[in-house]
Amino acid sequence: MATGDGKSVMVVGVDDSEQSTYALEWTLDRFFAPYAPNYPFKLFIVHAKPNAVSAVGLAGPGTAEVVPYVDADLKHTAAKVVEKAKAICQSRSVHGAVIEVFEGDARNILCEVVDKHHASILVVGSHGYGAIKRAVLGSTSDYCAHHAHCSVMIVKKPKIKV
Template sequence: MAEVFAGVEAERKVMVAIDESEYSHYALTWVLDNLKESITNSSLVIFMAQPPPRSSFTFSAPLGSARMYCPVSATPELTNSIQENHKKLTLALLEKAKDMCASYGVKAETITEVGDPSTVICDVVQKFDITLLVLGERGLGKIKRALLGSVSNYCLQNAKCPVLVVKKPK
């Protein structure tokens, strides 16, 4: 698994980017099932992005047969509370993923950073010299992907390493 460059072994680092979806869970399981021999002797990194802080939110309330949407500015206390809850959720999901790896006999390192998942994933790939990025495919249709964008598509275009997109069978 290690490559030799001018007599020096380079450490391989595989990173699986996860979120709370079943697609990222499947991608991690796929890596553990199919790349176990390769990742046992290299570094496995599990990454999860935390959403950036928001200063405003939109709340909806029923109004007769329709819904009323009302933008609301968030107080610093509300923003901090939401960020703290996101951090707790992220750390719990990373710990669960790490335990899953341990059940396969694979030691994993976890990393989280705050920001837009697409850009933060690519930044972490470069920052930690990741040699293979693994993502789960969400299964967005062409129209949704065009309108909403796709984390996996962004990473395919911008990550500074090979990217493996794992598609969950239907």
């Protein structure tokens, strides 16, 4: 569960959502920025780029023509996510973070990356969906909490009660 330098590995899952950005910022603010340059964890930031075919999700005439455009858009989104993650790290003077992009379903990718790096902790954001939306759309944080072979931190924006 530790790297060659004896540090535990932390994996942070990111996408293009506001919740994911908040989760990364929150994690860096609490566990990295105050302890520079001796960070308590080796940081891996992971983005899962959906497969173009699965993203289109329909078969029929014209599908083949659509796929390249969808793929280009997904690549563009992935590049934006990586740039944003880099910018967030730089703004907090957090250096040495490894940013990786993999193609596939986010839930499976994150669990695989955890195993690959022997991570101690996986950090994911939460959209804060209700029970019905979670059931229909499927929750990445729920899946990881039950299937990842490490401890899972679910970061969500606190609701401000007026």
